[in-house]
Amino acid sequence: MTGPRIIDGKAVAAEVRAEMAKKVAAIKSKHGQVPGLAVVLVGEDPASKVYVRNKGAQTVEVGMNSIEHKLSAETSQDELLALVDTLNKDPQVNGILVQLPLPKHIDAELVLNTIDPIKDVDGFHPVNVGRLWIGERALVPCTPTGSVILAKSVAPNLSGMDAVVVGRSNIVGKPMAALLLRENCTVTIAHSRTRDIENVVKKADLVVAAVGIPEFVRGDWIKPGAIVIDVGINRIEGPDGKGRLVGDVNFAEASKVAGAITPVPGGVGPMTIACLLKNTVEAFEMQTGLSADA
Numbered sequence: 001m002t003g004p005r006i007i008d009g010k011a012v013a014a015e016v017r018a019e020m021a022k023k024v025a026a027i028k029s030k031h032g033q034v035p036g037l038a039v040v041l042v043g044e045d046p047a048s049k050v051y052v053r054n055k056g057a058q059t060v061e062v063g064m065n066s067i068e069h070k071l072s073a074e075t076s077q078d079e080l081l082a083l084v085d086t087l088n089k090d091p092q093v094n095g096i097l098v099q100l101p102l103p104k105h106i107d108a109e110l111v112l113n114t115i116d117p118i119k120d121v122d123g124f125h126p127v128n129v130g131r132l133w134i135g136e137r138a139l140v141p142c143t144p145t146g147s148v149i150l151a152k153s154v155a156p157n158l159s160g161m162d163a164v165v166v167g168r169s170n171i172v173g174k175p176m177a178a179l180l181l182r183e184n185c186t187v188t189i190a191h192s193r194t195r196d197i198e199n200v201v202k203k204a205d206l207v208v209a210a211v212g213i214p215e216f217v218r219g220d221w222i223k224p225g226a227i228v229i230d231v232g233i234n235r236i237e238g239p240d241g242k243g244r245l246v247g248d249v250n251f252a253e254a255s256k257v258a259g260a261i262t263p264v265p266g267g268v269g270p271m272t273i274a275c276l277l278k279n280t281v282e283a284f285e286m287q288t289g290l291s292a293d294a
């Protein structure tokens with residue numbers, strides 16, 4: 001018997017970035033402009049700092065402008081809203097990402113709703129959420145977009161599959177369900193109130209885990225041969241006392257049963273950043289009417 005296919009998110013993400021680098025170069029030579037991405041970080045969350053650093057480095061690597069705003073944890077809501085407003089008006093800024101979570105004294109929903117939808121490269125603004133669900137051109141959340149690309153890298157046609165998304169957050173679970181519906185899957189969304197969740201998951205040809213609990217999905221919940229996309233990023237302490245990253249799926253167990261599975265790290269995470277760059281190029285094209293081809 002052959003083992004499961006380990007889906008290499010790092011490699012697929014590198015392909016997406018290479019494609020973006022080509023597009024950005026073409027835009028630059030044709031139009032003399034490059035897309036710009038602004039990332040706003042409030043506070044000192046160490047994990048957020050790592051992501052923001054990675055985003056900035058990869059933005060520059062594909063030839064785009066990276067604008068980083070690092071604000072103290074004491075920044076007021078009004079100051080943050082004023083910054084978003086400035087970025088909304090800045091023609092050099094095509095994409096705006098405000099890193100979550102925000103400090104408790106700031107109303108995250110209000111901040112996200114203040115980002116101009118055409119610059120909302122996270123796809124979190126209600127206008128983009130609505131457009132996604134009704135099938136209009138939208139900026140679509142990066143993690144679900146990356147997850148679909150990874151699933152299609154092993155099964156190009158997802159049509160008719162039973163898909164189960166575990167988790168119903170606005171940033172992962174719900175947009176994931178919308179994208180899988182668009183791929184013609186039969187979609188079930190499971191969450192903390194779902195009864196008999198293991199048997200719900202067991203029916204799935206495609207499982208997406210976005211729960212936030214380390215190794216929550218067990219091997220015996222997986223239908224043999226299923227595709228498993230693990231969105232979870234959990235830092236836990238290993239037996240050696242060192243920090244280690246695990247997903248929301250028990251990889252050791254599930255990889256014995258699945259047909260294909262994403263690892264953590266090296267699965268969905270790198271795709272999230274690659275899709276952010278893709279959205280920034282798309283936002284630039286929508287805002288300027290310019291493109292790589294014309």
Ligand SMILES: NC(=O)C1=CN([C@@H]2O[C@H](COP(=O)(O)OP(=O)(O)OC[C@H]3O[C@@H](n4cnc5c(N)ncnc54)[C@H](OP(=O)(O)O)[C@@H]3O)[C@@H](O)[C@H]2O)C=CC1
Nearest residue numbers: 143167168169172191192210211212231232233268269272
């Ligand atoms: N790879 C990447 O790029 C990204 C990774 N992540 C990771 O993905 C994971 C999910 O993130 P996010 O969506 O923001 O998390 P949230 O905490 O916002 O949502 C978690 C969801 O899981 C559900 N849930 C919690 N406990 C259970 C349970 N016991 N049984 C079934 N469902 C449960 C919750 O249900 P209910 O609604 O009922 O409370 C909720 O819908 C995290 O590990 C996060 O770090 C997130 C973003 C990007």
Ligand SMILES: Nc1nc(=O)c2c([nH]1)NC[C@@H]1CN(c3ccc(C(=O)N[C@@H](CCC(=O)O)C(=O)O)cc3)C=[N+]21
Nearest residue numbers: 050051097098099100101122233265266267269270272
């Ligand atoms: N407005 C906003 N948009 C986001 O998209 C957003 C956010 N806020 N807040 C936090 C989450 C989390 N997130 C990740 C991005 C990259 C990796 C990533 O690159 N992971 C690598 C390595 C991670 C590591 O080594 O620490 C991997 O899984 O291989 C992970 C997680 C984006 N998020």
Ligand SMILES: [Mg+2]
Nearest residue numbers: 100169170171
């Ligand atoms: Mg959350």
